[in-house]
Amino acid sequence: MMNAFDLTEHPHRRYNPLTGEWILVSPHRAKRPWQGQQEAIPRPVSVPHDPECYLCRGNERSNGATNPDYTDTFVFENDFGALNQSVPEGGFGEGGLLLAEAERGICKVICFSPRHDLTLADMEVADIRKVVDVWREEYAALGALDFIRYVQIFENKGAMMGCSNPHPHGQVWAQSSVPVEPARETVMQEAYFAKNGRSLLSDYLEIELKDRKRIVAENEHFALLVPFWAVWPFETMVVSKRHFGNILQMDEAECDAFADITKTITAAYDQLFGISFPYSSGIHQTPTDGKEYPGWHFHMHYYPPLLRSATVKKFMVGYELMGNPQRDITPEVSAGRLRALVVNREVVF
Known part of the structure; x- marks a missing residue:
């Protein structure tokens, strides 16, 4: 006779x-031996200014432009952007199956600090707040801008x-x-709101805050958790406790709290394996197409690749x-680690 189903033991x-x-979870496979590829441990960046770096203040970039002597953040249009504004309108279609559309856009780079050796995990919360601004x-x-429908803010670290x-x-x-x-999340969140009159993430966060198995940390305005459906081993999500759609709808206290929770997760990642932890992160928020999105709930995803x-x-x-x-590894185990x-104050602030 089979034992009762157990989320911690059985594939599901x-x-x-x-x-x-949907995602497949196979908890028993966490015990398997590993004889596969081993990545090199990244060497920490140890110099506050690198004369060869294209992003350090006062240095020349690859296109010949010179960076200003910036003291906080520095923003410029990407010299090799994947999108540009000069694309003419048009497209291609054949047989209803071969479709292409022109895509216009703007790509920018945001240097978080003039310091070459300071990641978000190393920065003071007050300086992270400047990044939030x-x-x-x-x-x-x-x-x-009248031709922009979505603004994706993200970071690739490492x-x-x-x-x-x-x-x-x-x-x-x-x-x-x-x-x-974001388009998928728009459909699902708006459908949920239309049916229930509450945001999907408000109801989800209520469950998580009651259960607490997947909560990593929280402050007055944000919760940091490993989603029940997380794909990456140590994936996390920051969810606002108040239902609002985009970063402009934060008040001053929420901006401070967002900087604080950003410091918490990035510093925790660095402590996990004792390295400057790689990840891709991104903010998901309302499109900027002028439409109303009452179901959208502000949140931020962190997708780190490291496993064990x-x-x-x-x-x-x-x-x-x-x-x-x-x-x-189950989301509950990842959240616990x-x-x-x-909780044990191993995260250094």
């Missing part, structure tokens, strides 16, 4: 209500995540359509590419 699927997709400014300015320059920085891509992931140590990463291959995402670093 979990549903992501933000996207309508820049995110707000860019969302407002770019979103106000060479493992494809970051081409070690100077701590993030990016903003603003474009004339809503990208796939600083040298073993999660690969999205085989079944993940051909079927659907799969994970071994991260939470212990915060």
Whole structure:
């Protein structure tokens, strides 16, 4: 006779209500031996200014422009942006199956600090707040342009995540359509709100704050958690406790709290395996197409690739590419490990 189903032991699927997709969870596989690829441990950046760095203050960039002698943040249009404003309108279509559309946009780079050796995890909360202010400014300015429908704010940290320059920085891509992931979240959140009169993430966060198994940390205005449906081993999500749609709708206290929770998660990541932890992160918020989105609930995703140590990463291959995402370590275990670093004050502020 089979034992009763146990989330901590038995293979199962979990549903992501933000996207309508499923993930396979295989807890027993966390015990398997690893003889696969081992990543090199990244060397810490130790100099506050690198004369060869394209992003350090006063240095010349690859296009010949010279960076100003900035003291806080520095924003400029990406010299090699994936999008640009000069694309003519038009498209291509054949047989209803071959479709292409022109896409206009603007790509910007945000240097978080003039210090070459300070990531968000190393910065003071007051300085991270300045980064939050820049995110707000860019969302407002770019979103106000008549051809911009979505503003994606994100960061790729570390060479493992494809970051081409070690100077701590993030990016903003603003474009004339809503990208796939935010578009999926728009459909699911608006449908939930229309049916229930409350935001999907408000109701989800209520469950998580009561259960607490996947809560990593919280402050007055934000909760940091490992989603029930997390794909990446130590994936986390920051969710606002108040229901609002975008970063411009934060008050001053919420801006401070957002900077604080950003420090908490990035510092905890660095403590987990004792390295400058790689990840991709991004803010998800309302499109800027002028429509009303009462169901949208502000949140931020962190997707780190490391699996069981600083040298073993999660690969999205085989079944993940051909079927659907799969994970071994459960979200509850991941949350517990991260939470212990915060609770036991191993996170250095």
